[in-house]
Each structure stands twice: as C-alpha cells, then as structure tokens.
Amino acid sequence: MTPLYRQLAVVLAMFAAALLGVFWAQRLRENDPFMAAAIPQDKPFPSLTYGIQAFLWWDSGMSGFWADSTRILGFNTIKQTFPWQEMELKPSEWNFAQADRVVELIQSKRMYLVARLGETPSWALTEAQKAHMRATGSHDAPPEDLTLFANYCGTLAKRYAGRIKAYQIWNEPNLSREWGGQPPDATAYVALLKACSQAIRAHDPRAILISAGLAPTGTHDDTAHRDDIYLDAMYRSGFQDYIDVVGAHAPGFAPPSYGPDDAERDGRGRWASFRRVEDLRKIMIQHGDAARQMAILETGYTRDERPNSEYAWFAVTEEERRRYIPEAFAYALEHWRPWIGLMTLIYFPKETWTPDNEEYWWAISTYPPGHLPVYYEIARMKKVCDDYVIPETPLGVEESEYIDNILTCP
Numbered sequence: 436m437t438p439l440y441r442q443l444a445v446v447l448a449m450f451a452a453a454l455l456g457v458f459w460a461q462r463l464r465e466n467d468p469f470m471a472a473a474i475p476q477d478k479p480f481p482s483l484t485y486g487i488q489a490f491l492w493w494d495s496g497m498s499g500f501w502a503d504s505t506r507i508l509g510f511n512t513i514k515q516t517f518p519w520q521e522m523e524l525k526p527s528e529w530n531f532a533q534a535d536r537v538v539e540l541i542q543s544k545r546m547y548l549v550a551r552l553g554e555t556p557s558w559a560l561t562e563a564q565k566a567h568m569r570a571t572g573s574h575d576a577p578p579e580d581l582t583l584f585a586n587y588c589g590t591l592a593k594r595y596a597g598r599i600k601a602y603q604i605w606n607e608p609n610l611s612r613e614w615g616g617q618p619p620d621a622t623a624y625v626a627l628l629k630a631c632s633q634a635i636r637a638h639d640p641r642a643i644l645i646s647a648g649l650a651p652t653g654t655h656d657d658t659a660h661r662d663d664i665y666l667d668a669m670y671r672s673g674f675q676d677y678i679d680v681v682g683a684h685a686p687g688f689a690p691p692s693y694g695p696d697d698a699e700r701d702g703r704g705r706w707a708s709f710r711r712v713e714d715l716r717k718i719m720i721q722h723g724d725a726a727r728q729m730a731i732l733e734t735g736y737t738r739d740e741r742p743n744s745e746y747a748w749f750a751v752t753e754e755e756r757r758r759y760i761p762e763a764f765a766y767a768l769e770h771w772r773p774w775i776g777l778m779t780l781i782y783f784p785k786e787t788w789t790p791d792n793e794e795y796w797w798a799i800s801t802y803p804p805g806h807l808p809v810y811y812e813i814a815r816m817k818k819v820c821d822d823y824v825i826p827e828t829p830l831g832v833e834e835s836e837y838i839d840n841i842l843t844c845p
Contacts, residue, residue: 469716473725479643480776481820486512490785501783502544511843514549520556547600567616576615581630589634601643607650609665611658618657621668632677648684648732653704670722680730687736688749691763730777739796756809761816820844
C-alpha cells in the first residue's frame, strides 16, 4: 500500500470511528435521555428517599402523632421549616426550644430531617424592605446584610451537626412574593446561597445542601421568573459551587404520565406538568452537571375547587388523588432513578389551616388529627430505596396488621 493510500485509509478509519461514536452517543441519549448513568455510587440521597413536609414546630402536642404517621407511610424523612424569625428573636438572642424538640423527636423515631431555611426576622430587614413587603403582600425577604443570614445558617449547623441530614436554602426565590416583593434575581439568590452554604460547610461539611425549590410558572415579569430561565441564570452565576443537590418543585397539574410536551401541545405551557422536572434536568445536562442529583422538595395534588381559587383549574378529586400520588412515585421509580434522590410529599397539615387556606387542600391528613383516604394508598404503595424494596401491601391486609409490620427505607 502506497503512503497516499495508507493516509487515506487512516482518514477513512478515523471518519468511520467518529460516525460510530456519534451513533452510539445518539443511542445512549435515546436509552438514557436524562443521563442517569452519570450519577455516582456515592450520591447524596438513596434513590428514592421518601419524605413529607410537616409542621411539627407549631403543633399543640401532636408532633409525635405526625412523626409516627410518617413511619406508617413507610417514609423515612421529614422536611420542617426552621424559621429564622422564631429562633433569633433579637440579634444574638436565640431560642432553641422548638428546634431542639423537633431534632430530638426525629432522632428518636430513627428518621432523617431536612431543614428549610428562611423567614427573615423583622429586625434584620430595613424599614424600606418592610414597607415594600406590606405593600406587595410578600411572604419573605432576604436581608440586605447577608452576613446576618450566614450567621443563622452557621449557628444551626454548629448546634445540630450530624443531626440534620440536609438543608433547603430558601424557597421559591423565582417568585417576587418570596423575594421581598422585588423582581426575582437569580444572581442575588446565588449570593445568599453562597453565604449560607459556606457557613454550613464550616460547621457540618457532611450535611447535604439543596438549592431552593423553584415554582413552576410560565410567567416571566417582575412578579415571577420562569423556573427554567431562572435555573439557567443560577448556573450562569455559579450556584453549583455551593450546593450538593438541585432543588425543584413538582406539583401535579395532570396525571403523572402527562409530560411537558403534552402540556405545550394543549396550550398550557411546559411548566404545567408533574414531569416539568425533566426540562430542568436537561438544563443541568447542558451545563455539564449531569452527575448531580435533584431533590423534589414539593409534590402532590390539590383538591381546591373553591370558586375564585387560582388553583381550581388543576384541582382533582380525592379519588383521583388516591391514584395519582402513588402513580407519581411509581413514575419516578421507573424513569427518574437515581438522578432524583429525595421526593417530598406535601403535606401533613398545619393546625391553623382552614378551608380558606389553599395549603389545606394539598394536605393528605386533617386537623383534628386524622388521615384522608389517600394517606392509606400512599402507605400501601411499593417503595424502593436503591436496592432496598418494600413491596406493595395487598388491599386485603387490615390497617392494624399493616401497622404492626411497618417497614421504612433505611
């Protein structure tokens, strides 16, 4: 073979190899579109980790009931807000009574705790901030002095090192009402995230840090930013340096199998789908962050059919909730493992909620303490945590017999 032919053969071989590489990459994307294979073995959360948001802080002696109810569900994790305004009453004047009680309760039940951080005290806000919050009806605002927030984060991490499994840093910052009535600002949120993250890691480097769950929304103006655009902006501001897991919210707008493409086809917008998290996962992949897990910090279905309720258009019946919530967890098991780690259901109710509160209609239980039919469907459903499997409980099994044989994920 002449040198020219040898060179040509080498070029053709390289071209064929490149084509073969493209072919196999395409096949890999088709078989693993969300790059689940990129998640390492030593991931932060077993997949799935089953959690529920509760309100143990404010209850009147029923926190043990809700903790036991979590175990009966077969869940092993409770998410609880640790409100800054109720802990640091004045600068450097701390009240740990409720926090200590919650942490000790969760430990005594051999479960894990995710602490949601936020709820800035009035003393940490400027007069202008407070006035603007009143005018706009805002729920929360970041302090202008982020060292104050960092001190709150670090104080908790130091006191509860090794006892709080994970921290959710803020909630829905892509909504103005959760950002002091100001336009959402991903860069400003990342600055707050950085301050808190560094403070926690200084005292409890093993704690899992989760970015705020973003509200799925198609609105993009001064009142809200689209969750996909906001997440992309967070990446461009380097937020991935300050977290272990990306937070997301996945409310059920339709049956779990209904995806973003379906919602877009129907004119709703891609965000109006339980599977919206798939779009967010694609953004992670685009930014080279496929090896990082996500945590669903809120998921569930609402029964809120009240006239004039902004949630009525996607409300479901209790019978539908009995099907959809177990189907949502089953969908995650089949399609999202292991890149979805934690999956948090909403809610066990807060004692003060009434039918006038929109949160009331998402809850799977009631006050006075009791459980709705959907609770028992969730308790019976199959659960899988990595290689640990809790099989579905047959319908013929009596509730008392099931409770006597409670299993939770490790």
